[in-house]
Amino acid sequence: MVFIMHAFVIARLKIIFWLLLFSSTVHAQTFEVASAQISKIGNGYVLNAEIKYPLTPRVLEAIVNGVPIIFEQEFELVKSTYLLGNYWQWNETLWSADIRHELRYHALSQQYVLQAIDTNSQRNFPTLSVALQALGQIKDLTLPPEYLEDTENLTLQLRSGIDLYALPTPMRPGALISSKWQLTSPWVDAQWD
Amino acid sequence: MGLDLIKHLRTGVTPYVLLGISLLALAYLLSAATQDSSRLNDLFLLIFGLGIAILALLIGILGRSLFRLYRDFKTNKEGARLTLRLVSLFALLILVSTTIVYSFSIHFLHRGINSWFDVKVEQALNDSLELSRTAFGIRMRTLLRQTRMMTGLLSELPSSDLNHNIRELTQLSGAIELSLWTMGGQLITTSFENPDLIIPSRPNEAIFHQLEQQEDYIGLDPDHDNLQLRAAVRLPIKKANQEERFLQVIFPVNAQLSSLGKTVQTAYTDYKELSYLRKPLITVFTLTLSLIVLLTLLASIWFAIWISRRIVEPLQELAAGTQAVASGNYNTKLRSASGHDEIGFLVRSFNQMTQRLTQARHATQNSHRQLEQQTNYLSAVLSSLSSGVITIDNERQLRTANLASSKILHVNLQQRLESVIDKLGENHPHVRPLTQLIEHHLTHGDDWHQQVELQHKKGLQSLMCRGTLLPNNAGWVIVFDDVTTLLQAQRNAAWGEVAKRLAHEIKNPLTPIQLSADRLQHKYLPLLPEDQTHTLTKLTGTIISQVEAMKEMVNDFSDYARNPGLQLQPQAIGQLIKEVLALYQSNPNHQFTLLNSTEDITLNLDSTRIRQVLHNLFKNAIEASEEAQLAVDIILSYHTLDLDGHQYLEITLSDHGPGIPDDMVNTLFEPYATNKTKGTGLGLAIVKKIIEEHHGQVWAENTEPSGACIIIRLPLEDAIP
Secondary structure: OHHHHHHHHHHHHHHHHHHHHHHHHHHOOOOEEEEEEEEEEOOEEEEEEEEEOOOOHHHHHHHHOOOOEEEEEEEEEEEEEEEEOOOEEEEEEEEEEEEEEEEEEEOOOOEEEEEEOOOOOEEEEOOHHHHHHHHHEEEEEEOOHHHOOOOOOEEEEEEEEEOHHHOOOOHHHHHHHOHHHOOOOOOEEOEEO | OHHHHHHHHHHOOHHHHHHHHHHHHHHHHHHHHOOOOOHHHHHHHHHHHHHHHHHHHHHHHHHHHHHHHHHHHHOOOOOHHHHHHHHHHHHHHHHHHHHHHHHHHHHHHHHHHHOOOOHHHHHHHHHHHHHHHHHHHHHHHHHHHHHHHHHHHHHHOOHHHHHHHHHHHHHHHOOOEEEEEEOOOOEEEEEEOOOOOOOOOOOOHHHHHHHHOOOOEEEEEEEOOEEEEEEEEEOOOOOOOOOOEEEEEEEEOOHHHHHHHHHHHHHHHHHHHHHHHHHHHHHHHHHHHHHHHHHHHHHHHHHHHHHHHHHHHHHHHHHHHHHHHHOOOOOOOOOOOOOOOHHHHHHHHHHHHHHHHHHHHHHHHHHHHHHHHHHHHHHHHHHHOOOEEEEEOOOOEEEEEOHHHHHHHOOOHHHHOOOEHHHHHHHOHHHHHHHHHHHHHHHHOOOEEEEEEEEEOOEEEEEEEEEEEOHHHOOEEEEEEEOHHHHHHHHHHHHHHHHHHHHHHHHHHHHHHHHHHHHHHHHHOOOOOHHHHHHHHHHHHHHHHHHHHHHHHHHHHHHHHOOOOOOOEEEEHHHHHHHHHHHHOOOOOEEEEEOOOOOOOEEEEOHHHHHHHHHHHHHHHHHHHHHOOOOEEEEEEEEEEEEOOEEEEEEEEEOOOOOOOHHHOOOOOOOOOOOOOOOOOOHHHHHHHHHHHOOOEEEEEEOOOOOEEEEEEEEOOOOOO
16 A cells, blocks of 8 residues: 555656656747758859747737847858767858847837848838748848858858847846747758758 | 965955945946946846845855854853944844835835826827827728729730839829739839839738738838838739739828827837836846845945944953953053044053052052061061060050060960960969069050069079050050079179178188187186186187188188189099099998999089089088988989080089978079078089189079989080090
């Protein structure tokens, strides 16, 4: 009897443990690079990628309340040199780029305004999901040809996240320590066609 | 040196100053970081973390300080109580004041931030936004209608005329841009009001989606700083198999409306954002304020502990110093307090006090030493005096007595100090006359001067006493001298004078008397009848014999009075005694015994006169025994004697006669001090004279059970080895 009780308690503890483990991962659902492909067009290479931006309620609340959010898309072209077979390699970042978009809600027009910081080009969307979808679509991004003469051992990795330091001052400390704002996706290697 | 520096940094004022400066810096950084336009914005978390770290450090330091304080209190260390009380007071004060300031600050912070927002303002903004939308809505409906008309027009036209017509339509409608798209998203044709532009604004997916739902689209389109109106309407399909198309028209908004709309939009967004940021703003401010308040609080308490210790430290030293002084250590000197406050004054006063105390003690010790020296000096003087000196207090107790007094009275007075004078008389009967005399004069209370006779074994002792009242009525000092010898000498001198006169006055007529009597007998004897011759012979014989006796007596007197120089020669005393004894051994009734005759002692003496001494003594002893009709049994002994570091020859002569009557013991050696029927009464007086001429002593004692003992003591300084 005692033994059975004991086993029961252990089983319950195990369940709680697994629940705790998964709840943390479920909660921290980050952005995700769904696909990334490099295609050769003529002499050059272009990147097509799709990034998913599942926003947490905290971020959504901020957007709805008119807080502009800066999304970052980072690209790195890494040259790997194998020194000891596959055991040890030397990675050299040849090129890196950072594309930034500002997303904000325009109350008067009830539009979500997506603005590329670098090019200052602006697109408007009536719904947030459409805006995020548009943000996540990277189409025919031209890669710098000077580094792409030899694609051997060359990797393009990309990731995306929110620039927390661009948030208004009062929000920043909270956002920096809150998991609800830590949405940066892991680095993903683009695939060569 | 490095260690010294670290120690100094740890113990001095430096850590507090450093802490104060770092706290101020931290407060400045925190306040700067919470401001919107500061560069330190991004470092807020870092600075906040630093603040937390300093807070933890402070908690540690404060905990340590409090623990030490508690430990000191538990072990009852000096000053711990006062320190604790001061710290408690300070801490209470700090806590109360800080709490009040903190709660008011928080209150004002909340109220201040919340006061930026107002329901009415919010409603007004919402309404103005709504109003703007309505205003734009009217224009939008007009434009939508206009666009529909354009699509109706365009749908009638053949494909070849589209470009031209669209350009015309653009000019007519006042639109910024007209573009014709297929539903697949392909641009058919476009026209711009501004000829510089060539690429049309592509409609987004949502518009496509809406058009696919057979709904026309009209909406406000923010384009950077301007507002535009975008309309998208499907073209009616006139022919079968015709591709579905739609027209997108972008209209400008008139400048005033655009500017107004923009203002409303900006104000609304700003207000909304601010309202949204209110909570985090309050949180950040509250956190910052709390951190600074906590830091200030802990630092203040720490400082309170430090300052309390600093205040209490001199007091603590003062307490320890007072205890030291109380336990007799007058040399206690406190580290001079540098402060010019009351505590510094107290410490300086304490030091002055201990200095004075030390001086006073030194003075006391000096005077004590002087007193002691004086006492020693006095006692030395007293002890070297031959007179006896005693003091008696008002309780009639003996306070002091010098050595001579003990010697004169034959009582160890040093052991009798503090005993009442009556008791002394009771315990030692022979000094009772003196104590009675003292008693008598004590009651009369005046200086006195009187002679007293004491009776003891060696005979009568005459003391000359003087009593003097001590100053301040503190008792009496009594000085007495043994005048026995002096009196005896006076008597002896008187007798000598008498003897000399007697010898001189009487001796001269004696010889003519004797010669006359002799002639009388020779001349008248033959002339007288036979029966009367006997009478004459008897009478003249009596005269002659009596004159002879008188002559002897006068000779004795002249012997006594004579004072010839001694003929000192080395002489063995045993030999001398034996020679004298030999003359007496012819009588078988006389028994003489000489003890200690094994060794002989030689000394300088006048043998003739010592012979006379021995003869006189023997004769005296024999006569005394015979007169009492007792057996003549005389024991002689002689031996050396060590007394007070001097060597003496002691000759004792004891008999078994009747002894000496008590009243005669003292005057035995004086002329005519005799109870015998025979003799001149000068025998023992001559003995004494001769012995004294030899610087010796002679006295008599009665022995038990009967008999007397004559003791002669001659100094052996000049003894011949």
